[in-house]
Amino acid sequence: MEKEQQRIRTERLRWHSRRALLENDLVLQRFWQNQPEVLEEKQAALLERLLEMEDHDLWELLSGRRDADDPAVQGLVELLRQPAVQ
Amino acid sequence: MSQKVTVRKFDAVIVGAGGAGLRAAIQLSEAGLKTAVLTKVFPTRSHTVAAQGGVAASLGNSEEDHWHWHMYDTVKGSDWLGDQDAIEFMCRKANECVIELEHYGMPFDRLDNGRIYQRPFGGHMSNFGEKPVRRSCAAADRTGHAMLHAMYQRNVRASTQFFVEWMALDLIRDAEGEVLGVTAMEMETGEIYAFHARATIFATGGAGRIYYSSTNAFINTGDGVGMAARAGIPLEDMEFWQFHPTGVAGAGVLITEGVRGEGGILRNSNGERFMERYAPNAKDLASRDVVSRAMVTEINEGRGCGPNKDFVLLDITHLPPETIMKRLPGIHEIAVQFAGVDALKEPIPVVPTCHYQMGGIPTNYHGQVVVPGKRSQNEIVPGFYAAGECACASVHGANRLGTNSLLDLLVFGKSAGETAVEELKKSPKAHKELPADAFERSLARLDRLNTQKDGANVHETQLAMRRTMQKHAGVFRFNDLLKEGVQKILEVQQDVQRTEIKDKSQVFNTARIEALELDNLIEVAVATMVSAEARKESRGAHVRDDAPDTPEHPNGRDDANWLKHTLWYKEGNRLDYKSVNLRPLTVETIALKKRAY
Numbered sequence: 001m002e003k004e005q006q007r008i009r010t011e012r013l014r015w016h017s018r019r020a021l022l023e024n025d026l027v028l029q030r031f032w033q034n035q036p037e038v039l040e041e042k043q044a045a046l047l048e049r050l051l052e053m054e055d056h057d058l059w060e061l062l063s064g065r066r067d068a069d070d071p072a073v074q075g076l077v078e079l080l081r082q083p084a085v086q
Numbered sequence: 087m088s089q090k091v092t093v094r095k096f097d098a099v100i101v102g103a104g105g106a107g108l109r110a111a112i113q114l115s116e117a118g119l120k121t122a123v124l125t126k127v128f129p130t131r132s133h134t135v136a137a138q139g140g141v142a143a144s145l146g147n148s149e150e151d152h153w154h155w156h157m158y159d160t161v162k163g164s165d166w167l168g169d170q171d172a173i174e175f176m177c178r179k180a181n182e183c184v185i186e187l188e189h190y191g192m193p194f195d196r197l198d199n200g201r202i203y204q205r206p207f208g209g210h211m212s213n214f215g216e217k218p219v220r221r222s223c224a225a226a227d228r229t230g231h232a233m234l235h236a237m238y239q240r241n242v243r244a245s246t247q248f249f250v251e252w253m254a255l256d257l258i259r260d261a262e263g264e265v266l267g268v269t270a271m272e273m274e275t276g277e278i279y280a281f282h283a284r285a286t287i288f289a290t291g292g293a294g295r296i297y298y299s300s301t302n303a304f305i306n307t308g309d310g311v312g313m314a315a316r317a318g319i320p321l322e323d324m325e326f327w328q329f330h331p332t333g334v335a336g337a338g339v340l341i342t343e344g345v346r347g348e349g350g351i352l353r354n355s356n357g358e359r360f361m362e363r364y365a366p367n368a369k370d371l372a373s374r375d376v377v378s379r380a381m382v383t384e385i386n387e388g389r390g391c392g393p394n395k396d397f398v399l400l401d402i403t404h405l406p407p408e409t410i411m412k413r414l415p416g417i418h419e420i421a422v423q424f425a426g427v428d429a430l431k432e433p434i435p436v437v438p439t440c441h442y443q444m445g446g447i448p449t450n451y452h453g454q455v456v457v458p459g460k461r462s463q464n465e466i467v468p469g470f471y472a473a474g475e476c477a478c479a480s481v482h483g484a485n486r487l488g489t490n491s492l493l494d495l496l497v498f499g500k501s502a503g504e505t506a507v508e509e510l511k512k513s514p515k516a517h518k519e520l521p522a523d524a525f526e527r528s529l530a531r532l533d534r535l536n537t538q539k540d541g542a543n544v545h546e547t548q549l550a551m552r553r554t555m556q557k558h559a560g561v562f563r564f565n566d567l568l569k570e571g572v573q574k575i576l577e578v579q580q581d582v583q584r585t586e587i588k589d590k591s592q593v594f595n596t597a598r599i600e601a602l603e604l605d606n607l608i609e610v611a612v613a614t615m616v617s618a619e620a621r622k623e624s625r626g627a628h629v630r631d632d633a634p635d636t637p638e639h640p641n642g643r644d645d646a647n648w649l650k651h652t653l654w655y656k657e658g659n660r661l662d663y664k665s666v667n668l669r670p671l672t673v674e675t676i677a678l679k680k681r682a683y
Binding site: 008011012014015018019020021022023025026027029054055056062063064065081 | 126134304
């Protein structure tokens with residue numbers, strides 16, 4: 001049951017990664033391509049906090065113009081910011 | 087497998103909670119009507135957030151201005167394809183709508199005297215095209231975002247009922263053609279509902295995702311436009327899409343014109359500064375359409391870069407790093423993130439990129455959906471309204487002016503809401519009965535998707551569609567490519583009809599949602615390709631290689647044969663045309679002339 005709950009939570013986060021700004025969509029799309037089918041709990045909790053942000057604020061973090069106040073969230077931001085490999 | 091459908095009754099149902107949907111909802115809820123707003127994402131995550139430039143209104147706060155001048159600019163910008171009654175209506179209503187927004191709490195930038203600060207914007211002029219005028223009202227670089235917040239709060243106050251993370255599936259029409267609501271899926275449960283309403287308003291935004299290179303967010307899948315087409319409503323002027331010359335290749339993220347302003351140079355695969363051949367004086371600073379066309383010509387003639395020779399390069403490596411970091415903040419990061427290049431050392435791959443949909447669901451300036459009928463070319467579809475980018479009033483005609491998109495969604499969102507309120511007051515309170523086959527189309531689509539075997543992959547099919555559109559109906563169009571494009575997009579359409587999803591789960595099934603979105607995108611793509619192939623002139627954003635600038639046809643425009651709106655019908659994949667309304671409401675016609683700046 002817990003596993004099913006975590007799967008649903010992951011699917012919800014996958015949908016919440018649809019954003020108002022293309023920039024955020026693209027960064028989050030790249031992130032999802034490298035994730036397991038079900039996110040581990042800690043990762044899901046951090047992503048939830050990030051996705052609650054307004055899109056312009058989120059892009060400020062993802063584009064490195066500003067750091068997140070919480071080091072744990074900033075850790076996820078750093079992971080998201082790993083750029084495309086040509 | 088046939089699913090149960092739960093019916094919910096509302097006075098009005100609005101699909102989409104971006105600017106147009108929220109504005110329409112205010113009108114209905116404040117009139118005391120029971121109003122539902124369905125939206126795929128939380129309202130303030132709508133793509134209106136991306137609009138930065140501002141909203142046009144001839145407030146005249148910094149210098150003399152007049153709605154009639156704004157109207158002239160809009161008609162000219164539209165390359166005379168805009169309907170002059172709708173354009174007059176929009177420009178006259180602009181001040182009222184902006185002031186209302188201010189009263190809703192929108193934090194506009196201000197002058198020292200407290201009035202709304204206004205800045206100049208491309209194409210907006212004073213005294214019928216004489217000199218630039220300050221007409222755009224903005225809230226820093228977050229105008230769209232601030233607008234959504236102000237209107238969302240107002241809706242909460244007015245008790246609008248939001249259905250967040252719900253996807254509308256199909257329009258419900260009865261045998262008389264009257265619209266009685268929509269079917270929809272609740273993403274959290276996968277359950278199907280019908281929203282039975284006396285007024286249905288579509289405000290679903292554009293479908294820029296039909297192109298491979300698009301500035302649009304992933305949610306912009308033309309859901310309302312697709313639903314309308316499936317329900318027999320023709321789509322108007324779908325060949326007209328606004329492109330920006332420099333989007334990052336493969337990503338679509340915009341590289342601002344400021345980069346070329348600071349000395350950025352476009353190069354082909356030979357390293358040549360090709361703009362010197364196309365615009366010897368302005369070079370890389372030539373107007374958007376000239377630059378876009380030159381880029382496409384280079385790519386088509388085999389001088390594109392990369393393994394597929396399908397982009398050109400924007401080079402800023404010769405600029406001092408401190409200039410780039412100081413004057414062009416963000417560009418370095420965009421290049422790193424989306425092109426994987428360090429723009430200080432390597433050029434950025436760019437292509438002309440789709441930005442805005444001028445065509446859409448045909449409406450009059452009251453926001454009512456209109457279709458050709460026995461009595462006129464603009465007969466009202468009872469119960470059905472549309473506003474914003476999904477609609478075609480038509481105010482943008484063949485080309486939209488900057489800052490007129492936010493104005494469009496305010497004015498016509500309000501107008502659609504107002505008209506619906508009036509119509510509901512006139513009509514009987516009881517809901518008209520739903521037809522027996524009300525849910526059939528949606529259930530058949532879902533059944534098909536759930537049972538499809540050996541079908542087409544959704545992502546691959548979507549990619550095939552986007553590549554076909556980019557190559558065959560891009561910013562610069564060629565007869566042979568368009569003809570071939572029609573065949574190719576019809577082949578893609580066959581695949582869309584047999585898409586298969588592996589995940590059949592009910593809860594937040596993103597794969598299913600993406601397959602349903604593709605059903606909508608493909609309608610827009612086919613409409614665009616077929617309409618573009620048929621229009622044998624150049625006008626505004628529709629530029630054909632075989633319709634060049636001649637004295638007889640300035641800019642390739644052929645008013646004698648093509649001063650008319652295209653209407654594409656899904657049924658039979660056929661085209662029809664209707665005349666452009668050149669008669670404004672109160673002033674004289676703005677007479678045809680060559681569009682030159």
